[in-house]
Amino acid sequence: MLVVTVDNPPVNAASADMRQGLFAAIDHAATADEIIGVVITGAGKTFVGGADIREFGKPMAEPLLPQLVNHIEASEKPVVAAINGAALGGGLEIALGCHHRIAAPVAKLGLPEVKLGIVPGAGGTQRLPRLAGVVAAAEMAATGRMVGAEEARALGIVDAVADGDLVASAVAAARDLAGRPPRRTGGLPVPAVDGEAFDRMATKVLTCARGQDAPGEALRLIRSAADRGLAEGLVDERATFIRLRDSEQAKALRHVFFAERAAAKVDGLEGIEPLWVAHIGIVGLGLMGSGIAIAALDAGYAVTGVETTAEAAAKGRERIAGLLDRNVASGRLDAAGREKRLARLTVSDRMEDLAEVDLVIEAVFDDLKVKTELFKRLDASVRPDAILATNTSYLDPDVLAAATLRPERVVGLHFFSPANIMRLVEVVRCAKTAPDVLATGLAVAKRLGKLPVVSGVTEGFIGNSIFSAYRREAEFLLEDGALPQEIDAAMESYGFAMGPFAVFDLTGLEIAWARRKRQAATRDPNERYVEIADRLCEAGRFGQKAGRGWYAYPDGKRTVDREVTALIEAARAKKAIVPRPIEADEIVSRLLGAMAAEGDRLLANRIAQRASDIDLVMINGYGFPAHKGGPMFAAGRT
Numbered sequence: 001m002l003v004v005t006v007d008n009p010p011v012n013a014a015s016a017d018m019r020q021g022l023f024a025a026i027d028h029a030a031t032a033d034e035i036i037g038v039v040i041t042g043a044g045k046t047f048v049g050g051a052d053i054r055e056f057g058k059p060m061a062e063p064l065l066p067q068l069v070n071h072i073e074a075s076e077k078p079v080v081a082a083i084n085g086a087a088l089g090g091g092l093e094i095a096l097g098c099h100h101r102i103a104a105p106v107a108k109l110g111l112p113e114v115k116l117g118i119v120p121g122a123g124g125t126q127r128l129p130r131l132a133g134v135v136a137a138a139e140m141a142a143t144g145r146m147v148g149a150e151e152a153r154a155l156g157i158v159d160a161v162a163d164g165d166l167v168a169s170a171v172a173a174a175r176d177l178a179g180r181p182p183r184r185t186g187g188l189p190v191p192a193v194d195g196e197a198f199d200r201m202a203t204k205v206l207t208c209a210r211g212q213d214a215p216g217e218a219l220r221l222i223r224s225a226a227d228r229g230l231a232e233g234l235v236d237e238r239a240t241f242i243r244l245r246d247s248e249q250a251k252a253l254r255h256v257f258f259a260e261r262a263a264a265k266v267d268g269l270e271g272i273e274p275l276w277v278a279h280i281g282i283v284g285l286g287l288m289g290s291g292i293a294i295a296a297l298d299a300g301y302a303v304t305g306v307e308t309t310a311e312a313a314a315k316g317r318e319r320i321a322g323l324l325d326r327n328v329a330s331g332r333l334d335a336a337g338r339e340k341r342l343a344r345l346t347v348s349d350r351m352e353d354l355a356e357v358d359l360v361i362e363a364v365f366d367d368l369k370v371k372t373e374l375f376k377r378l379d380a381s382v383r384p385d386a387i388l389a390t391n392t393s394y395l396d397p398d399v400l401a402a403a404t405l406r407p408e409r410v411v412g413l414h415f416f417s418p419a420n421i422m423r424l425v426e427v428v429r430c431a432k433t434a435p436d437v438l439a440t441g442l443a444v445a446k447r448l449g450k451l452p453v454v455s456g457v458t459e460g461f462i463g464n465s466i467f468s469a470y471r472r473e474a475e476f477l478l479e480d481g482a483l484p485q486e487i488d489a490a491m492e493s494y495g496f497a498m499g500p501f502a503v504f505d506l507t508g509l510e511i512a513w514a515r516r517k518r519q520a521a522t523r524d525p526n527e528r529y530v531e532i533a534d535r536l537c538e539a540g541r542f543g544q545k546a547g548r549g550w551y552a553y554p555d556g557k558r559t560v561d562r563e564v565t566a567l568i569e570a571a572r573a574k575k576a577i578v579p580r581p582i583e584a585d586e587i588v589s590r591l592l593g594a595m596a597a598e599g600d601r602l603l604a605n606r607i608a609q610r611a612s613d614i615d616l617v618m619i620n621g622y623g624f625p626a627h628k629g630g631p632m633f634a635a636g637r638t
């Protein structure tokens, strides 16, 4: 038996060398009489992490991945995949080319190509439906969802889940299969398609994919696998793969992929180990605090939540239990998981109950006085070596740090609401934050399943600084002649799920109004200031919750409101601005330009370490379409 271990760190990607090596191994097995079969497995945590993304855009050396997969499938001797970890994209395609698949319980299988703006290019769209059926295969390929070993077995993607030694089981299976005609995935018929189930799934997938080309193409390729032969399907798949690989969307999504890895590399943290955190305190169990608590409980932390009164603490616990119930109802969590999480949760109205925690995250009302007082009390209540983290959005965390005796142990952890769902966390490096404290903030956020991005201290950090610039320019556009619905439509057709004014209405107008009032005294009188939002707030139009904001919401439906148009016209007239029609292209380029200019300022002031960090913040916290790469990428800054 020939056991081939793919050992190509860090993720065993199918680079040119790897493809050549594996191809040669199959050739060798074919000619060596003493070899009766082949087992392919991966070294380390991964089986094969997919095609080598770094090779995209460069000339490709033979054998190409489809040639390798076909070669494996064509082998007369049995080839068994021993899937030890992640088998993704080209990695799963290699496994599908094998004649038998055994997975370790920790294995993860998927076709995540759509997340890179492409479709599988080495047979995934043609072989997966032959094993899993068209609907399941199409759902996986069009969303990029990974499945675990058990689900893969239930779907027929793997033949068995190994309960003992994976490679030994695979060797035994290959021995069993030796001498018999190999079961080639490509030779299997595609099971009959349930057309209605396919259409239901496709509608759902396409709604989420708004503006992206790859998911629709993945659906098309897999749907048509049922109606044509393998060879024809493979030709179409490869042509589609190449076309999409060279598209702007794929370039943008590749940028995002590498941006996510780059964000973890933070200046000054080389060789710094994070501190041990097992128990997290959360002060304030409102919407934000409860969301953070859920994320922490999901990640296996013990959580102590503190509120001002016993009643509020009990309410917080109820809210958290309610959120867990929702996860049980949606099938994301089972009853035992819910109980385990609640067993790790304590709530209290006493600061002293935080004495044992390793890290406290405060998520109370965003008011400097309230937070400064709280930080002083925390400083006195928690262990001297515990980390104090603030979830403030706008306040200066250096001021909070200065209120304590441990400013070097203060860090910002700026979550986005709902904190159990939103992936972004801005990890704020304050003037005195110690490197191991910053590293701990990053490590905890990562363990919470979040995407941490480091920001320096400036009002609103990275995200809200850029968002303010976006808001300001959107308001200039209003005065210059565009209406909210025109601006929203332009940004929605660019790819945002919601335009800026719809977002303002959703999040509410009063917080920004309060900030503007605070800033009024110090505002430069020569600065262009648009008063329209103030007029809206004065009229009680605080957004969707109030039933009226930039739009009206009869029956909850966003509707253009003449009263708003009249307010805008009055504001223009007051400044003697003659409005002009503004095309969608100009709207988009002005708003993107404003974001990029603010991004330049953040880079110049070292608030953001790199342009791609800014892109990640805007994509993951503010709905910037990932397939456009973020505001800095779109402006050619990266």
Ligand code: 3HC
Pocket (backbone or CB within 6 Å): 010, 011, 013, 046, 049, 050, 051, 052, 053, 054, 065, 086, 088, 089, 090, 091, 093, 112, 113, 116, 119, 120, 121, 122, 124, 258, 261, 262
């Ligand atoms: N090609 C090249 N480099 C890759 C890579 C790939 N497919 N996948 C990961 N890497 C690199 C990362 O850039 C990172 O490099 P760095 O250390 O220099 O920053 C390093 O490997 C480690 O990556 P992660 O930090 O993501 O490691 P994790 O252990 O957290 O995750 C993983 C491992 C689950 C395999 C994850 O890396 C992943 O999801 N990778 C992408 C998988 C993917 O999209 N595959 C499909 C590729 S397209 C394809 O196969 C086309 C085919 O159909 C023809």
